[in-house]
Amino acid sequence: MQPIALHLIDYTILIAYVGFVLGIGWALSRYMKSSSDFLTSARSIPTWVTGLAFISANLGALELVGMAASGAKYGIATAHFYWVGAIPAMIFLAVFMMPFYYGSKARSVPEYLKMRFDERVRALNSLAFAVMTIFASGISINALAKLLTNLLPWQLNLSLGMLHLGSYDCYLWICSGVVLLYVLKGGLTSAIYTEVLQFFMIVLGFAPVVYLGMKDVGGWHAMNQTLQGVAMNPSSDYLQAPGIHYSANAWTSAWRPLLEGSAHNPMGVDLFAMVFGLGFVLSFGYWCTNFLVVQRAMAAKNMTAARNTPLVAALPKMLFPFLVIVPGMIAAALMAMPEKNYRIPPPIVSAARYDAAVADVRKADPAQIPDACKAISADLGLNVDQVRIGLLIQANAQARLTDDDIRKGLYDGIAVNDYDSVILSLVRKYCPPGLLGLALTALLASFMSGMAGNVTAFNTVFTYDLYQAYMARNKSDHHYFWVSKIATVGGILLSIAAAYFASMFYNAMDIIQLVFGFVNAPLFATFLLGMFWRRTTGTGAFYGLFGGIGASALFHAVTTVRDNLGPNHEALNKMKGGYLGVHGVFPSEMAQNFWLATFAFLVCLTLTLVISLATKRTKSDEELKGLVYSLTPREVDPNQPVWQRPAVMGLVLLAGCVLLNWIFW
Amino acid sequence: MGLDIRWPIGLMFTLIGVLLVGYGAVQGASATVQVAGSSLNMDLCWGLVLLVFGAAMLLGASLGGKQPPSA
Numbered sequence: 001m002q003p004i005a006l007h008l009i010d011y012t013i014l015i016a017y018v019g020f021v022l023g024i025g026w027a028l029s030r031y032m033k034s035s036s037d038f039l040t041s042a043r044s045i046p047t048w049v050t051g052l053a054f055i056s057a058n059l060g061a062l063e064l065v066g067m068a069a070s071g072a073k074y075g076i077a078t079a080h081f082y083w084v085g086a087i088p089a090m091i092f093l094a095v096f097m098m099p100f101y102y103g104s105k106a107r108s109v110p111e112y113l114k115m116r117f118d119e120r121v122r123a124l125n126s127l128a129f130a131v132m133t134i135f136a137s138g139i140s141i142n143a144l145a146k147l148l149t150n151l152l153p154w155q156l157n158l159s160l161g162m163l164h165l166g167s168y169d170c171y172l173w174i175c176s177g178v179v180l181l182y183v184l185k186g187g188l189t190s191a192i193y194t195e196v197l198q199f200f201m202i203v204l205g206f207a208p209v210v211y212l213g214m215k216d217v218g219g220w221h222a223m224n225q226t227l228q229g230v231a232m233n234p235s236s237d238y239l240q241a242p243g244i245h246y247s248a249n250a251w252t253s254a255w256r257p258l259l260e261g262s263a264h265n266p267m268g269v270d271l272f273a274m275v276f277g278l279g280f281v282l283s284f285g286y287w288c289t290n291f292l293v294v295q296r297a298m299a300a301k302n303m304t305a306a307r308n309t310p311l312v313a314a315l316p317k318m319l320f321p322f323l324v325i326v327p328g329m330i331a332a333a334l335m336a337m338p339e340k341n342y343r344i345p346p347p348i349v350s351a352a353r354y355d356a357a358v359a360d361v362r363k364a365d366p367a368q369i370p371d372a373c374k375a376i377s378a379d380l381g382l383n384v385d386q387v388r389i390g391l392l393i394q395a396n397a398q399a400r401l402t403d404d405d406i407r408k409g410l411y412d413g414i415a416v417n418d419y420d421s422v423i424l425s426l427v428r429k430y431c432p433p434g435l436l437g438l439a440l441t442a443l444l445a446s447f448m449s450g451m452a453g454n455v456t457a458f459n460t461v462f463t464y465d466l467y468q469a470y471m472a473r474n475k476s477d478h479h480y481f482w483v484s485k486i487a488t489v490g491g492i493l494l495s496i497a498a499a500y501f502a503s504m505f506y507n508a509m510d511i512i513q514l515v516f517g518f519v520n521a522p523l524f525a526t527f528l529l530g531m532f533w534r535r536t537t538g539t540g541a542f543y544g545l546f547g548g549i550g551a552s553a554l555f556h557a558v559t560t561v562r563d564n565l566g567p568n569h570e571a572l573n574k575m576k577g578g579y580l581g582v583h584g585v586f587p588s589e590m591a592q593n594f595w596l597a598t599f600a601f602l603v604c605l606t607l608t609l610v611i612s613l614a615t616k617r618t619k620s621d622e623e624l625k626g627l628v629y630s631l632t633p634r635e636v637d638p639n640q641p642v643w644q645r646p647a648v649m650g651l652v653l654l655a656g657c658v659l660l661n662w663i664f665w
Numbered sequence: 666m667g668l669d670i671r672w673p674i675g676l677m678f679t680l681i682g683v684l685l686v687g688y689g690a691v692q693g694a695s696a697t698v699q700v701a702g703s704s705l706n707m708d709l710c711w712g713l714v715l716l717v718f719g720a721a722m723l724l725g726a727s728l729g730g731k732q733p734p735s736a
Binding site: 009012013016017020023024027028030031049193196197200204208212215216218430431432433434435438 | 667673676677685688689692695697707711714
């Protein structure tokens, strides 16, 4: 990645943002007087603020980068992660689950599990969650430090005695330091406020990029027409291997390619896996049980505000695909328009490798193109497009090209896309100085608030569910207030350690995300039975959860994806599953993941049901009041107009979501 | 919590808006983007949008403790 030339105006915007964030922390610090102020915002924040923070906590920079990447790879069907994989679950959380979270006075999701079941379930959930937040925060800050190292022109070198710090280290510690300062000063409120700031930064920072890109491809209609050509021959954009063809609507229709079956859409997913696996198991498991997002709603000032939080969030969430997925589609369309002179950047290749490839282009025989391509491909370490490299070799044979021309030809001929750089490549293409600073600040903001969000969830779970529950009960609030501050510093330091870990072992992060996939997949079954069936026992929930986690690990061990199959029906890359033999093959990793979640959910559900029936109830109906649906009186505020009731607003939003699905059918 | 978030949001976007409008007006050519045959001074245009947004937030905050309609 070439460093981007930033001007004074860009730096000014970046610094102004950091200044405001620190200022918010400083302004809030005088309100931080108890552990409850610091960790739960003393339940005082208005709905529109918690609502925007609710989606912002999820909309990290990795999501931004990943959704644009998927937009290019899969087209408008990526919107299913919003319209199928988020909105229904958010509405369910608001209408059915929030009354228990907020009404039970639990301060965290694990604490709710303790009230509903027992200490074992809480311990399992809080430990897994604490470790997960640290790694998530580490991944965020690692990505930010890497981005800054690649983008900013300065080579930083700092020697502190024995310690030697390079650019990456400096950016990592500086950004973590900023996050630490404002979270330590203003606690959860600080994190929530900066998430709202980040929300507006992202919307206002990326909207011009989408606008300019859309104008450049000639508008929505022209983009769709180009993408129809891409769908019929996706290898022209290096989106698929040569020889794979889809129907014309594969990038531009959300549902029709899905209905035709997994071989007919680039995601390689079938309808059942999409609707049940993503739309039900994964989506409800994330949005309804993940404390990181639920914490935002629990900070609301009253029950109505808490229930409305996910509903307020649902409206912008529904429209986000136009901001985060459409840029990827624009990139795929631009690439198919030769006159636009754009490609999705290939993976970064060192200058030495390019030099070797340039030498091979120069000595290649135009009559032996396939051999030359093999040599060039080995030089670059990446597959190349025979047609484009062949033209390059011929052009060089006819009129000696300059090294720079050949390098440009090689760059265009690498038949691999680095999808994660789609968003930055568009920012670079369209943003003049000024707008560039704004867009980069939006990225920086979301990386930092990704860290802040996770750290504020971590310190709450650590203080209330691990420290207070198992290490030091019955201390003064002052004591827990201090512990929560120490937990914040500890959380940041652990995140930095996780960032170093992620930067050193490329595979380590994939393994961790895989393991957490296993832990999360069955979780919703436990909550569903716990909240809606009073007969569910602690023992049932605990062993059901364990069984579900085991089931997902086992499922992964005996299945793999099609392009990972070796000649003897064995799995080549064990990270993609199948290390205990291959008994099932999926067309794509996404399909494998959706089916894994479905399987884990069903195992957890069945085990919890059976074990609960076989064990004695330990909690009476009286104890479960406010924790289980059938035992909790419905709260209807007679002063609230009908249209403001969560169920009514939920229905309206659901109708909107159905409408969007219909428009992009 | 005592601080109305609309103040910092409003102040920040007003500031960035002023910066962009100023830069776009002074620089002219280098703040201009050429797309699809038309040239747009994006810093100036988008700076104005941010300015209006920032001012609306400040107005909302200064009109008092009332929250926007969604609350």
